[in-house]
Amino acid sequence: MQESFFELTDGLFENLQGDEVLLVNFSGEVSDFIRFNRTLVRQAGTVHQRHLNIELIEGGKHLSGTITLTGRQEMDVPIARAALARLRERLPNVPEDPYLLYATEPRNTEHFGTNNLRNRDEVLGEILRAGEGRDMVGIYAGGGIYRGLANSLGQRNWFQTYTFHLDWCFYHEKDKAVKTSYAGFEWDHGQFAGKVDSAVGQLEMLAMPARTIKPGEYRVYLSPDAVNEFVSMICWSGFGLKSHRTKTTSLLKMISDEAKLHPLMTIRENTREGIAPNFEPSGFIRPEEVTLVENGKLHDCLVSPRSAKEYGVETNGAAAHEGPLSLDVSGGDMPKEDALKRLGTGVLIGRLWYLNYSDRPACRITGMTRFATFWVQDGEIRAPMNVMRFDETAYRVLGENLLDLTRQRDFIPSSSTYGGRATSSSRMPGALVDNFTFTL
């Protein structure tokens, strides 16, 4: 796929006229999707998709278009040429863009993962066997993911990886379930079996009578998945330069009122240890790390090329939405195995769900508990809990009421498949929090 992409783009570059510059981005995947419900298959299929984004630049004007490729060079070459011709025809009608910025010093990069994925029919069989006698629901997504960039200034970047992600629940009944994911590059029977055994163990605890607590403030332990949900919410508008300059950031109080998070809180965009490509569509190479919050204080913003030009600062290769792709929250001092003991009496929150801002400038967030969430007394799980709504500010949860973070962190690859399979990920500790407010 790499060879055909660069052959295609070389052909387009040969057709450029005058001072035209061309940026070409490729996004493709070959994915198997198997959807399960009640340990049976709901839908199963394979999707082969290839999209090409062509951006034509001439002086201060530019115009881009995304087209679908077929995978057959004899068909794709004329399709891409026709798209370029359309852009050239429309370009004079487009206004000058004062915030156009693209990489002009070529930096070539390559990342080649090897395909060690297990046969899809074997995977299907193993998943169904693991769910035998249980109520399993979820999705397996696996296959190759490809990203490419080439520009007429000589830059070439390529990224390909072969991954799988099984994201599933074992249900006890109604909304009581254990959610688990198993993701990676090579299916390992032993690792999968370990995940299944662990989930089954938790499932047994869900069989105990459920407890409903009254709204109020509780001491809670947020699992790494729950911390990921909470911090990911803040990433929606929290760390982008544009949101800071337009006062729409949810961390506005950290700018205007010098509010701080707990000194334990250090948040980074950790490209080095993530699984996302290190280049962005305008050709800039992302630094290995961008520190967003350091010891509770705001540090750097994520800066897309467009914001960099608009606000006169350097870009750090952020995506257009200026949110992290490889989110990293540093660990604390608490050994994970001590989490329940340190919690004492309170709520073990396995997952949070459907978060949104209830007051964005105050970084106040509401959401629900979901899946395996338990009432804990004297350091021992006593009962599964019925779902509760919380409404809290980041300055309380990750600030004044944060007691500790776990030393160990979980690597959480995104299971998102909107448009295509995601390459974003998180690295998260668990968090012990006091006075966490449940409202409904």
Next chain:
Amino acid sequence: MLKELETRFRDISGGVDFCSLRYLRERDELLTVRQDVPQPVQDSDDGGFMITVLHEGGMGYGAGSDLSAAGLKWAFDQALFWAGQTAGRCVTDFSKLSPPCPSDEYAGPEENPWVSTPLEEKFDLLRSLSAQLKSCGKIVDWEASLWHTSTQTLYLTSEGGRCRQTFSYMAPLLRATANAGSQTQTRTLHAGRGACMQGGMEILEKIGYSDAPRRIADEAVRLLSAPDCPAGTMDLVLAPDQMILQIHESIGHPLELDRILGDERNYAGTSFVTLDMFGSYQYGSELLNVTFDPTRPEQFASYAYDDEGLKAEKTYVIEKGLLKRPLGASVSQARANIAGVANGRACGWNRPPIDRMANLNVEPGESTFDEMIAAVENGVYMEANRSWSIDDSRNKFQFGCEYGRLIRDGQLGELVKNANYRGISATFWRSLRMVGNLSTFRLLGTPNCGKGEPNQVIRVGHAAPACLFTNVDVFGGA
């Protein structure tokens, strides 16, 4: 090209119990002027197809964008492979299904085609509106934007079915953000892109697009100095641009049959509604009438046939408060042995159809807006959704609005900011006390409803009047 595609499909689709091809070509253009600066035009032309095979009880699909005979054969082979692998392991015996066999053509409305207006003219309009949005120094960010999509679909079945549909979608946006210190308030025209409809440039006049910027900007600025919405249990009047979210989250999603059957439990969630409730459960007060209505051509998610070839018709899902019918398409109907609606929809050629909302509307009642306000002794009026959150059974919700006004002794009063309310779906709709008449009724929707595994984001339409609810838990900001 479509004729050739059909011929190629007919050549390969034999030898199995059932086979379908769903072709989709979608052209998008997004034009935005932000802070008076035209943003880069975002243009896309996406085309591809999905072949679905049902064979010996199994099902599978293959999707690609290579429309050649070889490309179709590859997709057919993938679909057949999966049908073979899943035979006897599926949630239903697909050999017992009788897929629809449509033969029809449908074209949605577009009086003043998008492509007939030159690009410069569209940018001129957006520049003009952008300039109006910047009404004073407190406006710190503002934008005017038009998102247009034209879609062409072709659905073919191995039994001779053929259905071709074309649509033109418009999703306009106006947004003004005001700031003073640690206060930031945003106003939009009908909650983001809520004023989305099917049609061409004529839509802009219908929704009052050019008249709205000054009001939006003025309200954003005035919200900065408004007090927080008070907290307490009180009456609540919701404008149509908040009603659409209330309908979507606490009626639409819980009634999706695939959720009730458990398909979504790993992702979007389950439902507090169970199959035994249909026909007997009092979902809301007797004033509540909810329809699945794909027959208003200008509404955002109207169509003649769903993506599995089922003919779409107006259907009451709740009538006089009584729950009647789920939102479930052919496959779910067969699994649950219950009548549903034509809502098997896919967001693109690369995703399989699942049960979705299309147009889900609250039918108008008999009250004027003034009569509803006059009926409130102590309450709040809220407009334009800005925050939404609900549990995975679609019961405990909390929603927030851009704009609120107190209602005291039957009169609309002072402006309040950070207007929020929370409740439980199972009881909230029973507190519906008055339903606005046609004068309060608006066709709205959203381009962004997320659901499904693999994930899909799809267009939905909601039409609603203003409504009055009693004894609601209302509150303000931090």
